[in-house]
Amino acid sequence: MNDSPIVVENLVKYYDGRCILDGISLTVPRGCIYGLLGRNGSGKTTMIRILLGLEPPTRGRTLVLGEDSTQLSANTHGRVGYVAEGHHLIQSYKVRRLIGLCKGLSLRWNDKFFGQLMETFRLPMDRKVKDLSTGMRAQLNLALAMAIDPEMVILDDPTLGLDTVARRQFLELAIDVIQRQGRTILFSSHILADVERIADRIGVLVAGKLVVDCSLEELKSRVKKLRVIFPERTPDDLYITDIINRQAMGREMVLTVANWNAQKQAILQTFDPESCTEVPMTLEDIFIECTRPASAVVPQESEV
Secondary structure (H helix, E strand, C coil): CCCCCEEEEEEEEEECCEEEEEEEEEEECCCCEEEEEECCCCCHHHHHHHHCCCCCCCEEEEEECCEEHHHCCHHHHCCEEEEECCCCCCCCCEHHHHHHHHHHHCCCCCHHHHHHHHHHHCCCCCCEHHHCCHHHHHHHHHHHHHCCCCCEEEEECCCCCCCHHHHHHHHHHHHHHHCHHHCEEEEECCCHHHHHHHCCEEEEEECCEEEEEEEHHHHHHHCEEEEEECCCCCCCCCCCCCEEEEEEECCEEEEEECCCCHHHHHHHHCCCCCEEEECCCCHHHHHHHHHCCCCCCCCCCCCC
């Protein structure tokens, strides 16, 4: 039996005849911080909603903490913390009243843990939610999600709308709090630098397909960007597979290649380049290269 907190098997989802998720399969190991990336409309939030049982799949299935998402028990719901983009809280309530409501509705509530969070965040208890800053609302949302002491936490673009300082503070606090006792995190974000800072494993959705699913370190080793200077003009064809992007000017070529290996390097050397320099790439650089409309090549775990 697979004891991974999140298991997705051949997940397909259609909306009005349009395929949003096309055969997604992935597993998030226990204690992992999994960064789920994709452009707008790629299916990230849809997959999260299916995981949480908020909408059904068209085909396939998802498991959360061992239970089918379409039949999650109240107990399992109580073991999952969820922080969504926008932090939709009851605006007219004062912070103290909202906390009391959530506590009364919760099957599991850790008073001691929640007290520590509120002391850390220093939120004004007698202020209305609508009068809080965006950063404060994000912190309150996180505190309420963590008050049930969840085994797993799903963060769906939780820093959207925060400025750089507030975003950094939120992430540092969130990861410090969430990772205690080896909690599992599924983290979706448009801010790739945030994902790169905290994620162990990366998944990239492109047009409803999971085109990348590997560790961050492995992804960076598979995708290489090279600046190559040739003795004369650049060759018309390098005879190298998995070229994601190529730009040539004069004797210089900038080349991005997936699944880079010794064989491809040997092929490149047959053109006797004067120099070949690797260009450092951030996760954001790799994401842009792998999801650009003209790019049909993605790094594959099975390839060498």
